[in-house]
Amino acid sequence: MNYLLHILVILEIYILLALSANQKVGLSGLLTLAQAVFYGVGAYATAITITKFGFTYWLALPSAILTCMLSALLFSFVAGKVREFYFSLATLALQIIFFSVVYNWISVTRGSYGITGISNPEISGLNINTPGSFALFGGVWVLVVILFYVWFLKTPLCRLIQATRDDEIEVLSLGKNPKYYKKISIILSSIVAGIAGSIYATYTTYIDPTSFTLDESILILSIVLIGGAGRIIGPITGAAIYILLPEFLKFLQLPEGIAANMRMILFGLLLVLIVRFKPKGIFGKYLIQ
């Protein structure tokens, strides 16, 4: 049972990450290869404020969100300078720079040793430290974020963000500043990814740089593209496919080592096939071309 609950917690974290990437990819058309940066910033800010400054989770979370928002400003600058392919390339560079910094800034991040002893969240004296309580905790966050997006997708602000994605010049002709809407989108995306990072850090109670690599960013982008960008259901489907695929492979009684590689092979091929034959993804609304 604990194993299933653990899978559920991981699924919830990936749903949050996928929804955050969908904000950039699906709503703003910014194909990012650096979503793991915000995930990492959220996780590290939470871990550092808890272990070094003795913050509780509920104080660490706003610090993590604030740090993510500051990082998002750097990304907004990049998004304002370059577009399309060169934006993706710039985010790839940012991802690798982030990993280098986290890996080498040992006095703050402890580098490859990682940060241990991150305490679990508490609600009214109740310690969230079992897979079951974490599944519930993560589930509440997923619900909050989904409800936010259900509301947000209907707002005029979201329509302007989507209009910026579809035709920047038209948005300019309406007297609006496209860069501003990109910035809002990137900040919102970073907040959701930061929340996912803070949940991950307090759930595992240990983080190191290997959880926030380029591979992780590629994975998050793949989840959105496979599930389909632009709608809420797409990223959730993509995350479910990624997390539940190895469970399905277990029914084929593949050994653990083979199943891990098999999952990545199937995921890589699925990504190629989606891009080649169904660019909207399984449930996507926005055609990435």
Next chain:
Amino acid sequence: MAIGFTYIFRVTRVFHIAHGGVYVAGAVALWWMLSKTNNWAVAVLFAITVTAIMIWLIEKAIYLPINKRQSNQSILLVASLGLYVAIVNTLALLFGNEDKIIGNSISGSFVIGNIILTKVQLIQVAFGIIATATVTVILKLSKSNLTFQSISDNESISKVLGINTEKERLKVFISGSMLALIAAILKTIEVGVNPQSGMNITLSASVVAILVSRLNILLIIAFAIALTLLQNSVEWFLNAQWKDGITFLILLLVILFRTEGIISYNLRKDTV
């Protein structure tokens, strides 16, 4: 690697991250055949065949159809990332994640002053020079560089002028992959190969491809040497882990402030 990657990127518009997968696949094919036959000629021929078939399939089944759809380069990049993930994990599944070492009899070294050069390093330098010189001569004699430059500038007009762009694309992919295979073999005889070892070298090659926007082999070689020197200096004075960070910081600055590359043609604002 840098010559192959730059030509592929500039001519076909594909930011071919799967180049790292092709690099590893060629090296693993060589290692596997060598372990079966212990015959270098057979192993090299086998590696060439595997690499050529692989890149032919990738171009015909994936890149070309996406390119015909007029998709933007980011989509080609995503497709390439997916291919890379699939190739690397297939190799890990079939042959394991550990280093594949070629037990060779090339040992010994030369000492020149304070410099120690192993025989393997000398072979690497010699074959590197021969390979790049051969490519340069072929490009000069066949005037292919002009054709490639034309496709790189404008594929549609090149077609109108009678250039078979599909054939030229395939030519670039196969030549680039063969150069990657040479690099992979030379690296494998020194330190071996594992499924993950293609990514870093491909990313370094990709930085050169962005810095040099012109299809000029000498410039590509000069930038590749400069980048390697920089990476080794960082490794020497700071530590190895800062190497990628500094390399990509340069790439980021170039993308942000000189998107057309350090050495480039003057381009119209809307093409960069």
